Amino acid sequence: MISSNKQPKQPIYLDNAATTRCDPRVVEAMLPYFTEFFGNAGSRNHQFGWKAEDGIEVAREQSAKLVGAQPKEIIFTSGSTESNNLAIKGAAEIYARAGAGQTGRGHIVTAAHEHKAVLDPVRRLMREGFDATFIQPPADGVITAAMVAAAIRPDTILVTIMWVNNELGTINEVPEIGRLCHEREIIFHTDATQWVGKMPTNVEADQIDLLSWSGHKIYGPKGVGALYVRRRKPRVRLEALQDGGGQERGMRSGTQNVSGIVGFGKACELCLQSMDSERERLLALRTRLETELVKRLEVTVVNGHPTRRVANISNISFGFVEGESLMMGVREIACSSGSACTSASLEPSYVLKSLGIGDDLAHSSLRLSLGRWTTEADIDASIEMIETAVNHLRRLSPLYDLHKEGIDLSKIVWQSH
Numbered sequence: 001m002i003s004s005n006k007q008p009k010q011p012i013y014l015d016n017a018a019t020t021r022c023d024p025r026v027v028e029a030m031l032p033y034f035t036e037f038f039g040n041a042g043s044r045n046h047q048f049g050w051k052a053e054d055g056i057e058v059a060r061e062q063s064a065k066l067v068g069a070q071p072k073e074i075i076f077t078s079g080s081t082e083s084n085n086l087a088i089k090g091a092a093e094i095y096a097r098a099g100a101g102q103t104g105r106g107h108i109v110t111a112a113h114e115h116k117a118v119l120d121p122v123r124r125l126m127r128e129g130f131d132a133t134f135i136q137p138p139a140d141g142v143i144t145a146a147m148v149a150a151a152i153r154p155d156t157i158l159v160t161i162m163w164v165n166n167e168l169g170t171i172n173e174v175p176e177i178g179r180l181c182h183e184r185e186i187i188f189h190t191d192a193t194q195w196v197g198k199m200p201t202n203v204e205a206d207q208i209d210l211l212s213w214s215g216h217k218i219y220g221p222k223g224v225g226a227l228y229v230r231r232r233k234p235r236v237r238l239e240a241l242q243d244g245g246g247q248e249r250g251m252r253s254g255t256q257n258v259s260g261i262v263g264f265g266k267a268c269e270l271c272l273q274s275m276d277s278e279r280e281r282l283l284a285l286r287t288r289l290e291t292e293l294v295k296r297l298e299v300t301v302v303n304g305h306p307t308r309r310v311a312n313i314s315n316i317s318f319g320f321v322e323g324e325s326l327m328m329g330v331r332e333i334a335c336s337s338g339s340a341c342t343s344a345s346l347e348p349s350y351v352l353k354s355l356g357i358g359d360d361l362a363h364s365s366l367r368l369s370l371g372r373w374t375t376e377a378d379i380d381a382s383i384e385m386i387e388t389a390v391n392h393l394r395r396l397s398p399l400y401d402l403h404k405e406g407i408d409l410s411k412i413v414w415q416s417h
């Protein structure tokens with residue numbers, strides 16, 4: 001075989017909101033739990049079981065500490081999708097007002113630009129007799145406590161509002177929404193996948209009843225996450241989704257993913273250690289990215305609230321370029337686009353659409369999300385690549401020519417022949 005020493009160059013990774021590279025210190029912490037400490041944490045009669053259980057309990061403490069909870073309040077799951085499902089369906093089932101199969105079982109408040117892992121469980125509950133309000137976000141994408149207050153009804157049993165939007169990075173008014181829900185004795189869940197590990201979190205001060213987060217978004221392993229379930233003031237009850245061995249206080253039966261949970265705990269510990277310095281570093285890098293792109297390229301807009309955003313996510317629309325060509329043009333950057341591939345067509349992102357952003361601008365947007373291993377050189381190279389790609393595509397665009405001639409494209413009546 002002829003070997004080539006020319007490795008294909010890896011793209012620059014700017015998709016940390018989709019997943020993160022596992023921290024090597026996390027991998028190191030996990031390894032002994034595959035081979036040496038391989039026991040089932042449910043085996044109470046020998047040291048293999050005790051060792052596994054010890055590993056899980058350390059991870060429970062590390063996870064609880066990151067969010068200001070008690071270890072007993074942490075339920076390990078397979079990730080945020082499962083945590084959201086358990087929180088939303090599990091709470092709805094317990095706090096429902098009428099019997100199964102009946103209508104008028106209770107009202108749920110959420111927002112139109114939540115993650116699918118919240119929207120779809122809520123939609124399923126609607127088919128099972130619950131009612132729901134999907135708050136339309138304003139143009140800046142931020143859900144305020146006032147918006148939630150306006151959506152609450154006498155029969156509201158659950159509010160589920162994400163802390164940070166995963167496409168925009170915008171920060172909703174979570175502590176304020178928590179306070180409002182507690183005043184009205186309504187259970188409050190937040191999908192905090194893009195917040196926890198990056199920003200200080202305290203479920204007591206922030207008045208949260210149920211909080212979901214995930215390992216692979218915080219430099220931990222995939223397939224493991226947690227749900228915080230408040231135990232006092234109020235004691236939140238959940239109907240389990242899965243029946244079996246009664247692990248995780250009966251809320252999540254099934255042999256625990258010991259190595260995964262150990263890695264999750266370690267990832268939580270590391271985030272807590274470096275949170276402030278990491279946030280500062282990423283904010284400087286992102287500011288540079290946004291400032292340069294907006295300065296160099298006209299008709300370029302940063303989507304979502306200008307300042308109420310986490311430090312690592314940027315969503316930018318470039319006018320007068322076509323979405324698919326833009327993705328092709330920046331294929332040396334691993335990032336997400338404002339389009340979602342459905343079976344047949346390229347659909348503009350429902351999140352951007354919910355903000356009132358037109359289909360064209362939604363298609364021609366990029367979500368660039370930075371992480372622990374993003375360097376200044378990565379950002380500088382990305383700025384150059386995006387600038388080149390956008391300028392190239394605009395040179396090919398007849399609409400951009402019209403725009404430059406000062407013609408208002410929104411006033412043109414297009415003829416079809």
Ligand SMILES: *Cc1c(COP(=O)(O)O)cnc(C)c1O
Pocket residue numbers: 017018078079080081082115117162164165166191193194214215216217225
């Ligand atoms: C990634 C993500 C999820 C899904 O998490 P998994 O652990 O992959 O199931 C849910 N909500 C938000 C906001 C996310 O960013």
